[in-house]
Amino acid sequence: MFDDRSPIYQQIAESIKDDVLRGTLKEDDQVMSTNQYAAFFQINPATAAKGFAQLVEEGVLYKKRGIGMFVSPDARARLRGQRQERFFTDVVDRMLDEARVIGVSVEEIKKHIDGGNR
Amino acid sequence: MISLRDLTVRYGATTAVESxxxxxxxxxxxxxxxxxxxxxxxxxxxxxxxxxxxxxxVTIDGSDPFENRALMRDIVFVRDALDAVEGDRAGTLLDLHARMRPCWDAELAAKLVATFELDPRKRIGALSRGQRSSLGVVIGLASRAPLTILDEAYLGMDAAARMAFYREMLADYLEHPRTIILSTHLIQEVADLLEEVVIIDRGRLVVHEDTDTFRSRGVAVTGAAETVDAFAAGRAVLAEQSLGGTRQVTLYGALDADERRQAESAGLSLSPVGIQDLFVHLTSPERTLEAAR
Known part of the structure; x- marks a missing residue:
């Protein structure tokens, strides 16, 4: 589940964001408690708590005292907005760089997207 | 709070722990x-x-634990020797701890004995290496001592038993938080369970920090030899290898965003270093401590 690439708390935050984006977690859904999360993924609960704290800070989750943590109503829309902003720089530009390096033309890419190569 | 101050342990001319x-x-x-x-x-x-x-x-909450009855009751130290009479039955040792340990949980002990498939009627001297370790883990966890110290408690356990040990330890810690110190050199297996790591090498303290921070300290930089050398100059280099004109160095110390961009625009590729590798590099025989600082 987790790798050495980045701090685990960040990986936890990213995986919950992915669940929100995909709709696996819906607005006002309760997320697992830090202890449940720790037991499920076999990680230290302080690490899980740090991941959740980051999501609360970013407004993806909100806390209800004594009950637990829930998905913020606008979390999905906001995450989509953020990812869309990064989409062209992080995904499209990188693909175009790779295409240039290996000699794939933009025309070929367009043709592939239009279904010509499928 | 546990505080060690300039702690030194010597055996004759040998210094095992140094300041x-x-x-x-x-x-x-x-x-x-x-x-x-x-x-x-x-x-x-x-x-x-x-x-x-x-x-x-050494002080624990301000007091010296040595021959301190109140503190010693709250410390369980599970080590290789098991501190048992070899001719005694495993169950006898468990009964002894049940009487000595104020927080002993008999239900948990029974559950762990079943999990590790231990036979309490067996004599301690007749247990296999792995069973011996399992018995130690049962004592360590069921004692539920505020300070639980498990010294290489996994020795001889097979992979399945080790996983059971880690799982049971975490589950019980979640229910009953306490200070647990696990000594190990199999970091990869337990890293995710550790809140903080303390690394010692040749008796000296090398690292004490939270595991996630430590995890992000290592970075491998690969590229043309002279570009790599220029980038690595002035940084702590843990390891290096070359093949033809390509060199890879393992650096200690997290790179910030600017440094990463600088490396990437120079055509260098950066990759993470696994926590086990980082540990191996930090404690390899040819390393001196000072370079890691």
Whole structure:
């Protein structure tokens, strides 16, 4: 589940964001408690708590005292907005760089997207 | 709070632990990492009041644990020797701890005995290496001591038993948080369970920080030899290897965003270093401590 690439708390935050984006977690859904999360993924609960704290800070989750943590109503829309902003720089530009390096033309890419190569 | 101050342990002319100072806040799971012979067991023996330091001090909540009845009751130290009579039955040893340990949980002990498929009627001297370790883990966890110290408790356990050990330890810690110190050199297996790591090498403290921070300290930089050398100049290099004109160096110290961009625009590729590799590099024989600082 987790790798050495980045701090685990960040990986936890990213995986919950992915669940929100995909709709696996819906607005006002309760997320697992830090202890449940720790037991499920076999990680230290302080690490899980740090991941959740980051999501609360970013407004993806909100806390209800004594009950637990829930998905913020606008979390999905906001995450989509953020990812869309990064989409062209992080995904499209990188693909175009790779295409240039290996000699794939933009025309070929367009043709592939239009279904010509499928 | 556990405080070690200039803690030194000597055996004749040999110095096993050399002037270690460290503070451990209560309620966390710590990993004490070091190679064989690095001084882990000596350090833990002092911490658990099994021996006096040669110099320096250990205090637990301000008091010296040595021959301190109230503190010693709250410390369980599970080590290789099991501190048992070899001719006794495993069940007898468990009964002894049940009487000695104020927080002993008989239900948990029974559950763990079943999990590890231990036969309480077996004599301790007749247990296999792995069963011996499992018995130690049962004592360590069921004692539920506020300070639980497990010194290489996994020795001889097969992969399935080790996984069961880690799972049971985490589950019980979640229910009953306490200070747990695990000594190990199998970091990869337990890293995710540790809140903080303490690494010692040749008796000296090398690293004490939270596991996630430590995890992000290592970076491998690969590229043309002269570009790599220029980038690595002035940084702590843990390891290097070359093949033809390509060189890879393992650096210690997290790179910030600017440094990463600088490396990438120079055509260098950056990759993470696994926590086990980082540990191996930090404690390899040819390394001196000072370079890692």
């Amino acid at each position: 270690i100072s460290v503070d451990l806040a209560p309620g966390k799971i710590y990993g004490l990492l070091g190679r064989n012979g690095s001084g882990k067991t000596s350090l833990l023996s002092v911490l658990s009041a099994y021996r006096k330091p040669s110099s320096g001090s």
